[in-house]
Amino acid sequence: MNFTEKLNKLGGLFKNKKVAILGFGKEGISTYHFIKKYFPETWLIISDINDSLVEKHPFLNKSLNTEIITGNNYLEVLNSADLIIKSPGISLKDSRFDKYEEKITNQTDLFLRLFSEQVIGITGTKGKSTTSSLLHHILQKNSIDSILVGNIGLPPFEIIENIEQDTFIVFEMSSHQLQNIGISPHISVLLNIFEEHLDHYNSFREYIKAKIDIAYYQNEKDFFIYNYDNLLLKSTIDKIGIKSKIFEYGLNKIDGDGIYIENSKIYSKNQNTIIEKGDTNFSRNIPGNHNLSNILAAIKVCEIIGLEYNKVINAISDFKSLEHRLEFVGTFNEISFYNDSISTIPEATIAALETIEKVDTLILGGFDRGINYESLAYYLVNSQVNNFIFLGEAGKRIHNEILKNGKEINKHFFFAENMYEVVELAFKITSKNASCLLSPAASSYDLFKNFEHRGNIFKETVLNYNKKSTH
Incomplete structure (x- = not known):
C-alpha cells in the first residue's frame, strides 16, 4: 500500500x-x-x-x-x-x-496507521531518549536512512514528507503517547518499567498497560525486544499473549532468544545457537551498567535489521551522552559537579551513584508524586555519600525515610529552598577531589518548568557561583 x-x-x-x-x-x-x-x-x-x-x-x-x-x-x-x-x-x-x-485517539496511533512497518518504537520509564538517540546515531553513521521522532521533541507528523520507503523511523514513545493506540510498531523495544507518572494515571497498573501496548498489537511478522533484567517487566510479559517474535536482553544470562553478557563477553542466542559477538570493553562515552543495558537493546535492533556487529560497535564509540544525563558540568574548587536532572525516580539515582565515582554530596528531592522511597533510603544509608542536600516536599520525605532505617546514621543532612542555596551549600560541604551529584529522584515541577530547566539552572548556578568565588 x-x-x-x-x-x-x-x-x-x-x-x-x-x-x-x-x-x-x-x-x-x-x-x-x-x-x-x-x-x-x-x-x-x-x-x-x-x-x-x-x-x-x-x-x-x-x-x-x-x-x-x-x-x-x-x-x-x-x-x-x-x-x-x-x-x-x-x-x-x-x-x-x-x-x-x-x-479518543492520538497522533501516535494515527502515524502508526500510516507507517507502523517502518517504525522502531522505543519506550521505558528510563533510558528511552538515550537508546533512541543512540540507535538513530548508529543507523546514520552506517549510511542507513533514519529519522528520530517522538518524545525527544519532534512530533512524527512534522517529518511525514521526509519519509521514503526504506526510511527507518526511530520513535521514542512515552507512556502518554502510547495510551489509546490500537496498533504497535514493527519493532518494539521496552527498556524497563518503574513506578513513575503516578500523577498522570489512575493507577500504576494503568501506566504499565500503556507501556506494554508498544507490543500488544503486534503480529507474527513483528519483533519485540525487552529487558530480561527488569523483574517487573519480565513477570508482566509472561502473563500477556504477545504474538510477535520475542527477544530478551540482559546483563546476565537470559532464558529465551536474544542478547546477553556473561564473563564480560556479549553473546547472541537464537534457537539454542549461541554466538560470541565480542568483549564489553569497547569504547563508549555513556558510562554505567544501565547504559550498557541500553546498548544491548540497540545492538539487538541492529541485528534484526541486518547491520553487522562491528559496524554497530564502531558507531557507538563516538556517540555522546545527552544533556542532563550524568552530564559532567566541570571541576571547580577541586570538586567535580555532575548534572543528572533526568533522574525522577529512585532507580535512576541509584544507577547514577553506581556510575559516578567518589560522590560526597548528593542533591535530592523536588515535587512529591507519592513514589515509594524505602529502597532508595536503604541504599543511601549504606552508600559512601556523606552529605545530602534536600529540595521540596519529596526531599523532606526522602530524609524521613532515611531516618526510619533505625540505625546510627553517620551522614550530614541539609535543606535548601532554591538552587542558589543548593549550590552554595555544595561548594562549602563537598570534600576536595570528590564529586557533587544532582540526581533528584523526584519530579521538577515545584520550582522548575521541567527537568531540562532544573538541569540548566543547576549548571548556570554552579558556573556563576564559581566565577563569583574566584574574584
Missing part, C-alpha cells in the same frame, strides 16, 4: 465527522497542520485550557472549518466531537473522560 492509499484509508476516519484536537501544544499544532494539508474539508475543533490561544497562534483567526473552545470549559468538546485526538500532556484521570474512551 503506497502513501496515497494509506492517506485515503486514514481519511475514512475523519469523513463526515467533527474532529477535535484536545491540547494545542507542539504535537497538537502539528496534528492541526497535518489535517489541514491532507484533509482540508474536515471540520476541526481546537480545544485547549489556555484562554489566549488565538492571540498566541494568530493563524487560527483565518482557519476555515474550524471551531475553537478555550478556558475551563475546554472539555465540553468530549460531548460535541465525533473523534478526539488527544495531546500527550492531557491526563485521562479526569472521570469526564471515562464514557468517551472509544472515540
Whole structure:
C-alpha cells in the first residue's frame, strides 16, 4: 500500500465527522497542520485550557472549518466531537473522560496507521531518549536512512514528507503517547518499567498497560525486544499473549532468544545457537551498567535489521551522552559537579551513584508524586555519600525515610529552598577531589518548568557561583 492509499484509508476516519484536537501544544499544532494539508474539508475543533490561544497562534483567526473552545470549559468538546485526538500532556484521570474512551485517539496511533512497518518504537520509564538517540546515531553513521521522532521533541507528523520507503523511523514513545493506540510498531523495544507518572494515571497498573501496548498489537511478522533484567517487566510479559517474535536482553544470562553478557563477553542466542559477538570493553562515552543495558537493546535492533556487529560497535564509540544525563558540568574548587536532572525516580539515582565515582554530596528531592522511597533510603544509608542536600516536599520525605532505617546514621543532612542555596551549600560541604551529584529522584515541577530547566539552572548556578568565588 503506497502513501496515497494509506492517506485515503486514514481519511475514512475523519469523513463526515467533527474532529477535535484536545491540547494545542507542539504535537497538537502539528496534528492541526497535518489535517489541514491532507484533509482540508474536515471540520476541526481546537480545544485547549489556555484562554489566549488565538492571540498566541494568530493563524487560527483565518482557519476555515474550524471551531475553537478555550478556558475551563475546554472539555465540553468530549460531548460535541465525533473523534478526539488527544495531546500527550492531557491526563485521562479526569472521570469526564471515562464514557468517551472509544472515540479518543492520538497522533501516535494515527502515524502508526500510516507507517507502523517502518517504525522502531522505543519506550521505558528510563533510558528511552538515550537508546533512541543512540540507535538513530548508529543507523546514520552506517549510511542507513533514519529519522528520530517522538518524545525527544519532534512530533512524527512534522517529518511525514521526509519519509521514503526504506526510511527507518526511530520513535521514542512515552507512556502518554502510547495510551489509546490500537496498533504497535514493527519493532518494539521496552527498556524497563518503574513506578513513575503516578500523577498522570489512575493507577500504576494503568501506566504499565500503556507501556506494554508498544507490543500488544503486534503480529507474527513483528519483533519485540525487552529487558530480561527488569523483574517487573519480565513477570508482566509472561502473563500477556504477545504474538510477535520475542527477544530478551540482559546483563546476565537470559532464558529465551536474544542478547546477553556473561564473563564480560556479549553473546547472541537464537534457537539454542549461541554466538560470541565480542568483549564489553569497547569504547563508549555513556558510562554505567544501565547504559550498557541500553546498548544491548540497540545492538539487538541492529541485528534484526541486518547491520553487522562491528559496524554497530564502531558507531557507538563516538556517540555522546545527552544533556542532563550524568552530564559532567566541570571541576571547580577541586570538586567535580555532575548534572543528572533526568533522574525522577529512585532507580535512576541509584544507577547514577553506581556510575559516578567518589560522590560526597548528593542533591535530592523536588515535587512529591507519592513514589515509594524505602529502597532508595536503604541504599543511601549504606552508600559512601556523606552529605545530602534536600529540595521540596519529596526531599523532606526522602530524609524521613532515611531516618526510619533505625540505625546510627553517620551522614550530614541539609535543606535548601532554591538552587542558589543548593549550590552554595555544595561548594562549602563537598570534600576536595570528590564529586557533587544532582540526581533528584523526584519530579521538577515545584520550582522548575521541567527537568531540562532544573538541569540548566543547576549548571548556570554552579558556573556563576564559581566565577563569583574566584574574584
